[in-house]
Amino acid sequence: MFELILAADWSAAASPTGPRPKKDAIWVCADLHGAQETRYFPTRAGALGWIDGWLAKGHRTLLGFDFAFGYPPGFARALTGQDDALAVWDRLAAHLTDGPDNANDRYEVAQAINRRFPGTGPFWGRPAHLDLPDLPTTDRAREGHGLPERRAIETVVPGAKPVWQLAYAGAVGSQSLVGLAALAGLRARWGTELQVWPQQTGWQVPTARIALVEIYPSLWPPAQAPIRDQGQVIATAAALRAAEAAWFTGPAAQPDADRIAREEGWILGTRLAAEAQALPPGVDWTPMAEALETLRKAHPCRVGKEEVPLGAAAGRFAAQDISARRASPPRANAAVDGWGFAHATLAPGPIPVAEGRAAAATTRAAAVPPGHAIRILTGAALPPGVDTVALQEEAELRDGVLHLRALPKPGANARAAGEDVQAGAPILPAGRRLTPGDLALAASSGHGTLPVRAPLRVGVLSTGDELIEPGAPGDGIHDANRPMLLAMLAGWGLEPVDLGHVPDDPGVLRDALDAAPVEAVLTSGGASAGDEDHLSRLLSSEGRVHHWRIAIKPGRPLMLGDWQGKALFGLPGNPVAAFTCAALFARPALLQMAGAAWSEPEPLSVPAAFAKRKKAGRTEILRARLRDGRAEVFASEGSGRTSGLSWAEGFVILPEPAATISEGDPVPYLSFTALGIG
Template sequence: MLDFDQAQTLLANAAGPLQRTEHVDLTQASGRVLAADLDATVDIPPADNSAMDGYALRLADWSLDARLPIQQRCYAGDVPEPLKPGHAIRLFTGSVIPEGADVVVMQEDATEADNLVQISREPKPGQHIRRRGEDTRAGSPLLPAGTLLHAAHVALLASQGLASIPVFAQLRVGILTTGDELVQPGQPRATEQIYNSNGPMLAAMVRGMSALPVHVLHARDTETDLLAAFKTLLADCDLVLSVGGVSVGERDLVKPALAALGGELSLWKVRMKPGKPVALAQIDGKPVVSLPGNPVSAYAVFATLVTPLMRRMQGRAEIFPPVSQLRLRTAQPRQDAREEFLRVQCRVADDGGSELTPYGHQGSGVISSLPWSTGLARLPADVLVHDQDQVAYYDLRHWLA
């Protein structure tokens, strides 16, 4: 069996970024990956402007008893007149600072009557003025290629007047489930059968990674059906994920099917629990990753081993999300010959720190543990782990995004 870290590195480097790029409207950019470095095109703010509703004046004209004539009322979007000495201009948040003004006084510190304003507090030089270019300067780096775009990035790009941007094409993923015992949800089920949860689960996980589940197919446990399904997926997808049929049973036929298509296995079996039976093959330059059939095992393998590969293929700059070290709560010491990935909840402890509480039943078929869990706690192989020991924590908010 391959050690987990070796397997993760091998899978993460199984393919490079997609070469296909396209331009998308900025309103459709969230969840896409930027395909080129972008520089700022304009200064933000484009001119000195007021950070408050208030009055623009010269600091030299202020005194506690001075009553300054209001020269103009200037709203955001208006062009102000040059400020006359001994006068004030009424401004609003976002109004351009008039030529000659060097301070803005917020309206709470001012009293206006008969078109005159009196300032009750001494202003500080430059107060409440947002300077041109203090946010971004035209020509300065804005966002690097490989950025996974979210609403905050979209706001920044929109502030530059960009209507469309270059992004990598969305990763196209094919999903294949296997097993004669599986029935699609919504169909009649015999006692000896179970519903296929892996297909919908993986499709949802792929979408959560901002990729496209192009096909979600199911094949019976025959080499003919498997070959036909793999051919369809390889023709239409950049990455193929199969589930089940990769162990050593008589009807585990995924490996022979991959070999028949010219696939060479570069990985088989990982020293992790759950998730030992994992395979990686390359066919026509496309990676095929075979996951274990138990839903929890498939979930854990996808989260920890498949998502770095997907991020690389998407062109993202950050392939591996952060892994933190947190305290594990366990009633009894734990030890296993494989690295164990426990389904846990991250909770606030009595001392204000964070601690990890495992789900009560860690069986690889216990699907109810998945929506309960916030992440996976990684316990090292062949090490006795006690209550309150620090362990690695894979936060699924990051590892499945």
């Protein structure tokens, strides 16, 4: 249907993102009859200029941007008096300033909009240094503004984010504010040659030469590229190249589809909710990214600091930034065994030899007279009058004088003071898990002790009448989860505490949780909704639940919450699901509680050695390993097949959108090594 496809990954950065391509910046892919060109842009003005250049070529064009083209119902009328998203675009263009250097006043504009609504909100999130009292810093500070949290499309595509959040991790609202102002200008420049779908066209294929649409790159696995954002626009452009007329149809399940088209907008390529959902209807399934963000906010560092000797610091987390107490090396010294001299003072011919020798960095030899050489050993401090060292293999002592086979360059084989580390220079960041190499660096920089975090104690508790101890006789199920989880915790540098096993008895479970001498607890089993799933009911009634059912496979049910001040991770009972949820959810939260920085390792994009069709609606985690550079997956996806845990070396992580994967297609692969599981 279209000759030219333009797919833009937008950014709301307040300054140019720099000359070198990077993530979280602007990427645009132009696909002309299947031939692709991808560009990175440090500024929005630069990207729009490039896009305008393509539009001027006269091709039938599908132009997509990856931010919301509208807002939840009621916003447009309250702001403009019309149920029309395009009126919001024009108002933003009239009030928001966005300079050629990316400087913009989006936070001030958002505050001004908030003032038009009752209560506090709807927009939230801003840098702490901005004095904008009507733009709250947290979502919990909002109240009474009267608007829904999500558009209709954001209930169909679980990964799509609400537009109200302007700052912090996962924010997309700022992109829409500056983006819609830019699109208003685009419409003004191209006039009737451009139509916005579905705001101007309804649920029909646009007839104008340029079709402007909202896209969501996460609907498709990213193409293999140096930077994920680049891979996403490449994959999106390729997917749009195959776009069908059916992609432009409306959400038939929505009774007010016409209003949605005009006021809220829709993401091109999203099928109807009834077709897209892989999860049971009527249940609030939490996207994986949302659950992780909740954990990041809910579980800051919970342990104190202590000073320990270097020998006891390996594997601990640095409690503060650590700087060098002295230079390394502290003095200029010899890098080899040989002969030292002042290069500029040498005369042609044999070199007289000074008395003594320089043999240790902690002692000082006498000054070496000009034109003389002194015997010097590796690591010895350079005596006064020495700036160069000749290798002993290149020198010969005959008749009391030194003969050089070749004269080295000035300064050769001599290390300068502070060549490795300068005194006062930062050497180890706060939150780093200290390695043997870090201890060597700290010792050479003058440290005998290091400030570290106290160990985070994490309990592991198994539940269920059916469980028996590993190796015990009987017909029960051997408890595979507890030894597995305890080993995972130890590998992450935490202090595992074995809390044993409790039966299906809510009172016994309550007592075990109350008595646990830990800061966090991993349980397995009992988090579903069955008659004997007491953890879910107990935590709901007496603790605090952050999320219960997460949209992942394997892994539901997974309960995330708190019990009497202890972080609680209610893992599924099946070993594969417990392993997966511990690695992907518990690990980053527990490490942050232990004093480390929040960490979600970035998967590698590798070719698939398998084929699979995946429904939309949840993230799927496949046990995998790399062979010949391709990702193989375990033969069974059953979460009770523990043999797959031993077989696997990592995960293939398939995001929430529907996908058809063929052999050779790029898939995201995350190794167990990256997850601290070895």
